[in-house]
Amino acid sequence: MSLFNKPEIASLVAEFRDELGNIADWWVKNTIDEKNGGFYGQVEADGTAVASADKGIVMHARILWFFSEVCQYIDKPEYKAAAHRAFQYITKYFHDAEYGGVYWSLTADGHVKDSKKQTYAQSFAIYGLCAYYKLTGNQQAIEKAYEYFQILQKYCHDDEKGGYLEAFDRKWGDIGDFRLSEKDDNLPKTQNTHLHVMEAYATLHMVKPTAESALALRRLVDFFDGTIINKANNHLRLFMDVDWQDHSKTFSYGHDIECSWLLYEALVALNDPLVMNRVKPLVLAVAKTTLTEGLGDQGQVCDEYDIGKAIKHQESCWWVQAEAMVGFLYTYQLTGDTAYWQVFNNIWSFTKEFHIDRALGEWHWLATRDQDADYNTYKAGFWKAPYHNGRAMMEVIKVLTGQLETH
Secondary structure, three states: OOOOOOOHHHHHHHHHHHHHHHHHHHHHHHOEOOOOOOEOOOEOOOOOEOOOOOEEHHHHHHHHHHHHHHOOOOOOHHHHHHHHHHHHHHHHHHEOOOOOOEOOEEOOOOOEEEOOEEHHHHHHHHHHHHHHHHHHOOHHHHHHHHHHHHHHHHHHEOOOOOOEOOEEOOOOOOOOOOOOOOOOOOOOEEHHHHHHHHHHHHHHHHHOOOHHHHHHHHHHHHHHHHHHEEOOOOEEOOEEOOOOOEOOOEEEHHHHHHHHHHHHHHHHHHOOHHHHHHHHHHHHHHHHHHHHHOEOOOOOEOOEEEOOOOEEEOOOEHHHHHHHHHHHHHHHHHHOOHHHHHHHHHHHHHHHHHOEOOOOOOEOOEOHHHOOOOOOOOOEEOOEOOOHHHHHHHHHHHHHOOOOOOO
């Protein structure tokens, strides 16, 4: 049952739909690489494209996902064209026809730059391909998604200890550096990769369910329930060794609240009442912990908590606020607790004031209140696509219009 029956909800839905269109329009206008194909690897904060920037698979897969999904909310031919463009570029240039899977990065003109195989990247390729299949019914897309699924199961899953290992060389052999980025710890298992494997598998299971996808998704839910979420504090264990021993130095409030709603989405996709009843209380507990511990001095969700120094960092990243709006809105719908509705509204107000760039479009990586004189973080790049903020707009619309499936 929807809790959103008030007349002002229609106005709020329109507000989120408008911002969804603003995000999509910015990406169409500023990121399409007409010369080399695909999308520019980087666009600066002022909208200037860096034509020579390397192209990353995560960014391109997220673009594929976004433009495939946004067409269900706003029907514009240029959005469909962007989805087609992303699909064609990924399958032509990022796909490794010899060893399978997708490369990590390409040069601006489409040659392989880094051929390593990150489990995280394969997951986003599956995620984007599933969305494109929903949009178009393209059989190549769903076949390629299942091809990557089989690769993940064959090479990336730790059959002895459970879970998914982080990274491999091009031929799926051992690699010394597991890290997604330089800021990460070099450990073979992370919540971040497992979170997005689960996200991809839940989507795959929703659009084309098989016994294999059900088994893999159920196992991922069990990893979160049994190991990845620390039930002593309801935070995610961020970095783990092969034996699942925790080496985390921080709590990540953004990942905590993102996990809460993605885990619930996985439960809905799995459609097993026994698993739902067992794990749903954990979903709500993680969201409650973020509400209790993670809020900053202006209602934002803080970036992280340094365990050793006992410091809560107040900085606001765009993706954290996007995921927090969705996670808290889900929790309000599932519990009826108005504290979550209030914090959702507070975060949206904060985001409008400090993250959305009204002058130049898109969202600032850091809130304007957290920026210094030398701030120049890109608007589009390896780690910034219309995925977190664009998805948040769509998920909020879905929940506010009573489309969230509740159990």
